[in-house]
Amino acid sequence: MLSTLARASAKPSSPLTQSLRPSFVRTAVPKSTRIAAFHATQRQQILPPLPQTIEGTANDPTPVPTPEPVHGSYHWSFERIVSAGLIPLTIAPFAAGSLNPVTDSILCALLVIHSHIGFESCIVDYFPVKRIPLARKVAMWALRIGTLTLGVALYSFETNDVGITEAVTRIWHA
Template structure:
C-alpha cells in the first residue's frame, strides 16, 4: 500500500513505466477521440484508454506535487486524499463510459449548441 500511496518516490520502476504508458495512452487516444465517429468502436476504445490513463497519470503526478510542495508531516494525509480522488476519478469515468454517452461524447457536448425545443 505504501508504494501506491507514494507512487512518485516509493513506486519504483513499475510506477515510472505505468506513468510512461499512461502518457502514451493519452497522447494516442486524444487524436483518435477527436476524429472518431459518434458511438463507434474507435471512440469507445479511446474512452476506455482514458478511463485507465487519466487516473494513473494524475495519481502519479499529484504525488510528485505532494512530495515537492508539502512538508513531510502533511504528506501522508495528502497522499491518502490523492489516492481517494484517483479512485473516484476512475469510477466516475467508468460510470460515464458504461452507463452514459462516454467520456469523449461528454466532452464534445461542451462545444455543441443546445438543441432548440
C-alpha cells in the same frame, strides 16, 4: 608602473584595480560588506529553515534508500508508458469525432492513472515529510480516496452516459 596604469585607466575602487594592486595595498573591505553589495533586493525565502535537529552523530552519512526497481525504474517507465499511451487516444477523437466505448474506457483509465501520478508528484514536492508529516499523510490519503472516487464516477459515466469524448464533442458544439 602597474599601479600608475591602473590609476589612470580605472577607478581606484574597481575590481580590476583591486586585483592589479599588490595584496598589501588592497583596501581592507570587510568580507561581509563585499558580499552584501550583491544583495540589493529584499531577502525573500520560500521556506525559512526550521530549528535544526541532528539525528545520530554529527558526521552520519545521508541515509540512502535501498534500490528498489518497483519504486524506481519500473515506476518511471510505467509513468512514461501511460503518458505515451495517452497520445493516440487524445489524437483519435480529433480525427474521428469520438471514441468507441471500449477505447473511451481505456482513455478514462489512463487519465485516472496519469492524474493520480501527477498529483502524487505534486504532493511529494510540496508537502515534505520532514517539515509537515501530517499534512503529507492527509494529502496522500485524500488523493487515494479521490482517485478511487473518480474511478467509480467515470465507470458510472461510461456505463450510464455517452462517454467522455462524445460528451466533450457534444458540449463543444452545443
